[in-house]
Amino acid sequence: MNIESLLKYQKKDEELFRVEQKISNSPYRKKANELTAVAKKSQMKSAELEAEAEKLIAEIADLKEKYNVNKTKSEEMLASKIEDMSFEEVDKINALKSKILSNLNVLEKMLQKSAENINRILSEFNKTKKLYDEARVQYTVCKQKIDEETKALEPEKERIKKELVALEKAVEPEIMAEYKKKRNDNIFPVIVPLEGGNFCGRCRMELPKVAISRLKEKGVITCEHCKRFIYLKA
Ligand SMILES: [Zn+2]
Incomplete structure (x- = not known):
């Protein structure tokens, strides 16, 4: 077999390989890959925050319900007539009242903590969104540069390819x-x-x-x- 003609073909093909390498090793391509990674990470973070927010919203709804139950009970108690009660009944009511008050107090604190958490999630969400948007804008710029570079090298690629077709005949x-x-x-x-x-x-x-x-x-x-x-x- 004719090794010389294949070696000659490969020598020309190396020129094409170099051009292809130039395209794939472009710093814009590297940057674009990095930006894609950033965008993916932000999207994952957004999904996590969304799940966290959903859980928190359910918790808040539950806390509010408990709060309302206690509040209704305390209102009922305020409406009850102390005058008609025995000492035992009054003691019982008072004990219940302080329990309800302490419940309301705890629930209020929990609600406040949940609200703080919601705010934290929102601020993290905004930060994540900003990162994503920035990456998106930069990516568009990079993509354009890559397309420009690729297009600029296209005539050279075509020229080499034509020469390769001619050399191929001997192999x-x-x-x-x-x-x-x-x-x-x-x-x-x-x-x-x-x-x-x-x-x-x-x-x-x-x-x-x-x-x-x-x-x-x-x-x-x-x-x-x-x-x-x-x-x-x-
Ligand atoms: Zn080997």
């Missing part, structure tokens, strides 16, 4: 198809020389004797470890 179709498959799997370089007599030129895995003799026979083998083509350097 055996079977090996070309395999090359492209590896390339699509983000493997680059796709073809590397054998090094030191029995090592993969990329991942340095030591190749067994049987692989070396196959390489000598066929001119190219695939590295079991990094899946690259290995060729025998002339």
